[in-house]
Amino acid sequence: MQLLAIRGLKKSFSLYHSPLDRLKERLLGGLRHRDYCALNNIDLTLSAGESLALIGQNGAGKSTLLKLITGVLLPDAGVIERQGRVTGLLELGTGFDHELSGMDNISVNARLLGMSAAEIEMRRATIVEFAELGDYIHEPMRxxxxxxxxxxxxxxxxxxxxxxxxVDEALSVGDARFQQKCLRKIRAFQAQGGSLLFVSHDLTSVKLLCNRAIVLDKGQKVFEGTPEAAVNYYYQVIARLEATENASTPTDKTGYGLKNVQMTSAWLHNGIVKTESFSAGEQAYLCIQVIAQQEIKDLELGILIRDRFGQDIFGTNTALLEHELPLNFPAGQQTQLELSFPMNLGIGKYTVTLALHKDMDHLEHCEHWWDNALEFEVAGFHTPIFSGLTYLPLTLKQTLQ
Incomplete structure (x- = not known):
C-alpha cells in the first residue's frame, strides 16, 4: 500500500531585499521581489514499511519538501496524496508555543499532529517518561x-x-545517549511495519536506516536508487563533477573524477601473498596501480574503509598525515603506491574506497574517486579475542588504596 504519492510538486518563494520592499510592493505596486524556486516537478512515492532518505546540500529543497508533506506549507502546483497519519520532527520548535510549559505543549503539539484528546491523555505519561525532562516538563519552553x-x-x-x-536534521542535537535511544525507537517503529522519511547529512545513518534514497540538488530530483548509490552520487554533486567528457558518471564502476590520473587496479597482501582474508591485528599492505595521462603534481591519496552495512569505519588521506609528501605523477608513466597498516578490525566483511585529489579533501579538485575499489574479510584473530568493530590494545593497572 502506498502511504505517500507526490506528482509534479512545485514550490516557490518571493524574496525581498528588505521588509520595506515588501511593504512598498503591497502599497505602491510594481515588482520589488524575485522568485526563488525551492522545488520543481518533484515526484516520489513511499510504500508501507519502506524507509526513504532525502539527501542533498543545504538549500537543495529537503526541508521544504518535508514541510509540504507534513502540511506545514502548501504547494504552488502538484499533488500530494497521503494515507494514514504522517507525523515528524522538523525544525526545532515547530508546532510549539514557547510561552507554555512542556506539559501543556504535549496537548498543543499532539492535537496539531491529529491526535484526539483521549489519545493524548492515554499516552501523556509515556511521552513524559520518554522525553526525560524531569521537572522541566512543567517549565515554559522558552x-x-x-x-x-x-x-x-x-x-x-x-x-x-x-x-x-x-525526521529532519533535528536528531543531530542533544546528547549521544538520547540520540541512540531515538534511533532504537525508530528501528522498533520500522520493525513494526512503519514507514520512515529521513533527512540527514549523516550519510552513515542514511545507509543504516533506509532502503531507498533520493538526491535533491537545486530543487530538483537528480537521482533515486539504493542508499549506497545515492550517497556516491551525492559525493559527486558536492564535488561539482557532473558527467562530462572527462568526468565519468556515478554509475561507472571505475569511479568518477577528472581522470587525468587514474587508479587502474588495487589489491591487498599480507607481506607474502595477495589475499582478501586477514586476521585481526595482522599487518596488511594495500597496493594501488596508477597511470597518468598528463603530468600532475601535488596530489593526495585518500582511503575509506566501510563495513558490510556501508558504515564509514576509518578514513584518512596523505594531506591529513602531515609527515607525508604530496604525490607527483609523470605523464604516461605507471606508478605503484603502497599503504601499510595493522588490520585492527573486528570479524566481518569490508570494502575499500580510494581517492586521488588535491588539498585536504576531494571536493575542489578530484582526479579519481573509486568507490568500493576492493573487498576483504577479517576472519580470525592475531589479537586477544574481542567484540565490536575495532581492536584497542588495553593495559590494566591496579592500585591498592
Whole structure:
C-alpha cells in the first residue's frame, strides 16, 4: 500500500531585499521581489514499511519538501496524496508555543499532529517518561535548550501512532545517549511495519536506516536508487563533477573524477601473498596501480574503509598525515603506491574506497574517486579475542588504596 504519492510538486518563494520592499510592493505596486524556486516537478512515492532518505546540500529543497508533506506549507502546483497519519520532527520548535510549559505543549503539539484528546491523555505519561525532562516538563519552553526541544518533539511525534514518521536534521542535537535511544525507537517503529522519511547529512545513518534514497540538488530530483548509490552520487554533486567528457558518471564502476590520473587496479597482501582474508591485528599492505595521462603534481591519496552495512569505519588521506609528501605523477608513466597498516578490525566483511585529489579533501579538485575499489574479510584473530568493530590494545593497572 502506498502511504505517500507526490506528482509534479512545485514550490516557490518571493524574496525581498528588505521588509520595506515588501511593504512598498503591497502599497505602491510594481515588482520589488524575485522568485526563488525551492522545488520543481518533484515526484516520489513511499510504500508501507519502506524507509526513504532525502539527501542533498543545504538549500537543495529537503526541508521544504518535508514541510509540504507534513502540511506545514502548501504547494504552488502538484499533488500530494497521503494515507494514514504522517507525523515528524522538523525544525526545532515547530508546532510549539514557547510561552507554555512542556506539559501543556504535549496537548498543543499532539492535537496539531491529529491526535484526539483521549489519545493524548492515554499516552501523556509515556511521552513524559520518554522525553526525560524531569521537572522541566512543567517549565515554559522558552527556557528549554535545543536538546530539550528535540527530546519533547521526538517523544510526541513517535508516540502519535504514525503510519509514516518524518525526521529532519533535528536528531543531530542533544546528547549521544538520547540520540541512540531515538534511533532504537525508530528501528522498533520500522520493525513494526512503519514507514520512515529521513533527512540527514549523516550519510552513515542514511545507509543504516533506509532502503531507498533520493538526491535533491537545486530543487530538483537528480537521482533515486539504493542508499549506497545515492550517497556516491551525492559525493559527486558536492564535488561539482557532473558527467562530462572527462568526468565519468556515478554509475561507472571505475569511479568518477577528472581522470587525468587514474587508479587502474588495487589489491591487498599480507607481506607474502595477495589475499582478501586477514586476521585481526595482522599487518596488511594495500597496493594501488596508477597511470597518468598528463603530468600532475601535488596530489593526495585518500582511503575509506566501510563495513558490510556501508558504515564509514576509518578514513584518512596523505594531506591529513602531515609527515607525508604530496604525490607527483609523470605523464604516461605507471606508478605503484603502497599503504601499510595493522588490520585492527573486528570479524566481518569490508570494502575499500580510494581517492586521488588535491588539498585536504576531494571536493575542489578530484582526479579519481573509486568507490568500493576492493573487498576483504577479517576472519580470525592475531589479537586477544574481542567484540565490536575495532581492536584497542588495553593495559590494566591496579592500585591498592
Amino acid at each position: 527556557t528549554y535548550s535545543s536538546g530539550m526541544l528535540m527530546r519533547l518533539g521526538f517523544a510526541i511525534a513517535i508516540h502519535a501512532d504514525p503510519s509514516c514518521f518524518v
